Amino acid sequence: MCDLPSDHDNDGSSPSSSLSIGRLAPCVQARIVDVESGEALPPNRAGELWLRGASVMQGYLRNKDATVAALVSDAAGQRWLRTGDLCYVDSRGFLHVVDRLKELIKYKAYQVAPAELEDVLAAHPGIRDAAVAPYLDDEAGEIPVACVVRKPESHHLQAQDVISFVQHKVAPYKMIRKVVFVDAIPRSPSGKILRAHLKSFLRTVAGEAQGQSTAPPTYILRSKI
Known part of the structure; x- marks a missing residue:
């Protein structure tokens, strides 16, 4: 799993790239996974962004199929939201959005x-x-x-x-x-x-x-x- 630092961990330095969207909000966990295998990727490797935390949705209202497609469970039984965004995290913990997977x-x-x-x-x-x-x-x-x-x-x-x-x-x-x-x-x-x-x-x-x-x-x- 690739753990991204939250804003609480920010040392005040600027992101390594102007295209970064910053670090995670507190109490949110992220994982960058290989699009094909679902395996967690290391920093500077692009994959799908998965999120979990108290602020992440529990599902779509009255749309079971969409909920099943968007929320997945890992081997430990933890539920993650598949964002559909192709992203990577740099060596300093800043998140970068590359594109939408469907594109x-x-x-x-x-x-x-x-x-x-x-x-x-x-x-x-x-x-x-x-x-x-x-x-x-x-x-x-x-x-x-x-x-x-x-x-x-x-x-x-x-x-x-x-x-x-x-x-x-x-x-x-x-x-x-x-x-x-x-x-x-x-x-x-x-x-x-x-x-x-x-x-x-x-x-x-x-x-x-x-x-x-x-x-x-x-x-x-x-x-x-």
Whole structure:
């Protein structure tokens, strides 16, 4: 089990990363577990965040199926809430949220977090906005595809430029495999990426590619998604 220090243990120093959401509240226990095996993971390894404590819910009102899916018991009989969040705790006990489990891209035997790739893309000087979504692939199952909005002065930016930029910053299995240039990324009023819209859009792109002997790695779209 990976025990996270609570705020009572904070020595006043700052988190090791600006993306940390901090330490646990008092009287809350956490466990980071492997998504496949359910085994507890050590610090700096990403897995699903499980929580337990007096402030954690006991179940969903009049929804037994949802309660059974969300609450699990370990070998000691302790009940944990499966948050559905992919997280890790750093060596100083600060918790970091990587992505939602349901958003993970299943590339071969690996799972790729879109949010991690989006953070990398956001650092590119020629990219104004970007989002990553899965694209069906016969060999890999799914591949990460970047939908990219170029800055006005970066009209020369090409797909391979984006792919190479990401390639040098992530593990090989996390590489962006295709790039689609778009006019806008679909977002909710609060700024959340509408991933269902992206997936639907990419299915349309895949349909347009049918019948071509060699599908181009990039589709230039002039209208908003």
